[in-house]
Amino acid sequence: MRPSFLEASFMEESRRGALEVYEREPVPTWRRSGFWTTTLRKLRLDELEPRHHGFVTSLDELPGVVAQAVDLDEVGGLIVQRGASSVFSYLDPSLAAQGVVLTSLERAVEEHGDLVERWYGRRLSAEEGKFAAATAALWTGGAFVHVPRNVRVEKPLQVVYLIDEPGTAQYARTLAVVGELAECSLREYGLAPDIDGQALHAGAFELFVGAGANVKLAHLQDWGRGEVHDISTKRVEIARDAHCSWVPIHLGGHLTKQTLDIVCAERGSDMRHTGLYFTEGDEHLDLFTTDLHEQGDTTGDTVWKGALTGDSRASYEGLIQIAKGAQNTHTYLQTHSMLLSAKAKADAIPSLIVETDSVSASHGGTVGEIDEDQVFFMMARGIPRAEAVRVLVEGYFEPVVQRLGDESLETLVRERIAAKLVRAEDQVAAYSARR
C-alpha cells in the first residue's frame, strides 16, 4: 500500500500513526434517530484495492465522464486522479509564474514540503475514525492547491477524482491553502461512469482560507449508477475577515456518508454554505454538516435543498455550533427536502449548540412534497403535469444552482437534474397526481 518513493519524514510518521488507528478501528455504522442507519455491511472492503493507471496527455484518453464535466479551456488548472494515480495535470503557466501551485499531493510533499507540513491534517485528524485514518494512512496521488498571498486567480482550479473500474479503492486527499487577501475559485469533482460492481472513494478535503481572502468552492459528486461508496470528510477553515462560499452538489452515488464542516475560525470571517442533493433509484445519502463559529463577529448562512425519487433515502443533519466567547455571531441554517415518489424517505434535522450569549442563530428544516396549488396553476396555463413538476423542481433548486456563479457549471447541474427528472418522470407525475 505504501508509495514507492521515499517520503518526507513528517508524512511517513503521519501515515504510520494513521495506519495504527485504521487497523484498530472497526468499520463504523452511523445511527440516527428513527429509521436511519448508514451501514457498510454490504461493502466487501477486502475485495477492493488501489488501481494504478498511467499518465495521459489529453482528457479524451480518459472515460467520457471527465470531458463531459470539465472543459480544459475554462479552468486555470486541472489535476485528475484515476483510481490511485494522478494521471493528468495542467496549470496555466501565467498562474504558475505567480506562484500558484496545483499538483498531486505526492509531488507537493517533495516540492513544497514546508507548506504541506504546516497545513496538512490540521483540521482533519486521523484519530476521528476508520475512514479519516484510511485517507491519512493510505492516500496516493492526492491534490495540493496553493494560491499565494494577494494573488487573484480568475479561472477555477479544478481537482477530479475518477473511479472507472469495479473493485477500486480510492483513498483521496486534497489540501488547499489560500493565502492572505488572495482570491480564487476551487472545484473538486467525484466522477464515475455506471460501473458494474463495487468501489470505494474515501476522501479527505481540507481548505484553509487565509485572512481577508475570498474563495468560491464547489464540490460536485456524480458517481453514476454503479455501487460507488463515498465516505468523506470535507472541512473548510476561514481566517480573519475572509469569506468562503461553498456549494456542494450531490448528484448521485450508491451510498454516500459525508461530513461537511465549515469553521469560522477568526473574527470577521463569513461563510455561505449552499448545498443540493438529488437521489434516485436505491441510493442512500447521509450528510452531516457543521457550521462552527469559534470566534465572535462571524457570520454564516447555510441552505441545503434536496429532492428524492425512486426508493432512495437521504438524511441531512445540519448543526450550528457557536463556541464559548464567540459573541456577536449571526448565522442561520435552513434545509428542505422534497419527496418525489411514494417510496423515497428523507430526514431534515437542523440543530443548534450555542455556548455563548449575544448571538443570533436560527434554523429550520422541512420535508415536503410538490405543492399541488402550483401544479394546478401551471396546468391551468396548458402545461402538462409532468412538465409542471419538472419545472417546479428545477425552480426549487435554481437559487442553489445560481450560487455556483459559473455559467457552464450551472448548465451542467441543470442538465443533470433535468435528466434525473426525465428518468423518473412517470413515477413523479403519478405520485403528484395521486394526491
Added chain:
Amino acid sequence: MGLEIRNLHVRTEDREILRGVNLKVEKGEVHALMGPNGSGKSTLANTIMGNPTYEVTEGQVLLNGEDLTEAEPDERARAGLFLAFQYPATIPGVSVANFLRMAVNAGRDEAIKIKDFGQLMRRNMELLRIDPEFSKRYLNEGFSGGEKKRAEILQLAMLKPQIAVLDETDSGLDIDALRIVSEGVNALQGPDMGTLIITHYTRILGYIRPEFVHIMLEGRIVREGGAELADELEDKGYDFVREQVEASGAA
C-alpha cells in the same frame, strides 16, 4: 359557441357547494357572476378549470359543445379556457418571461420563435403598462397584490383564450391598478373571446360593462339580467336579493 355549464353539482370533502348551476357564456359576450362570500363563485371558477380539489357529482362543463368535465386542467387550457386566479400561485425559480413562453408553447404544435415571443410579450406588457424588468422576476414571488393581478392579465393576453374567467380579479387592487387591468381586459375582449367576471363588488363593472349579470346564492344562480341588475344590486345589496328569493320560495 362558447362555455356551457349544465346542472353542475360540486362538492368538497365535507359539503355540497354548487347545487345545480346552469350558465352559458358565448364568445364575444361579457358576463358578470356576482354573489356574496361563500356563495360558490370561486368553486365554480375552479371547477371550470378542473381543480382536482373539487368533485363534480353531477352535470357538465362544455366548451364549444365538447364535454370537458373529466378533462385535466392542462387539456382545458389548451382547448381554450383560461382562469385568472384570485390567489395565483408563486412559481419560484421561473421568470415571468420563461413561464409565459412555456405556457404559449404548451398550446402550440411548434415552439414560438424567440424573437416573435419577445415582440408579443413586449406589446402586451406595454398594453398593461408593465415595466419590462418585470419579466425577469420569478413569477409572483414577492409580487404585490396588484402585480399579481397584472401578471394574470398578461398571461390572459399572451394565451388568447376563447373563454376567460376572471376570479375576483378586482380584489386587492387600488383604483389605478383596477383601471389598468380593466382597460387591458377591454382591449382583449372581442368577438373571439367570451369573458366571465366573477366578483363580489360592483366596482369593476364600472370599468368593464357586462351585457349579462348572474347572481349566485348558496350554490345556485338565483337571478339573471342585464347590466341594470348590477346597478340594482349596488343600490339594494345581497340581502335584498336573498329576501326576494326566499319570498318566492326558490331557494
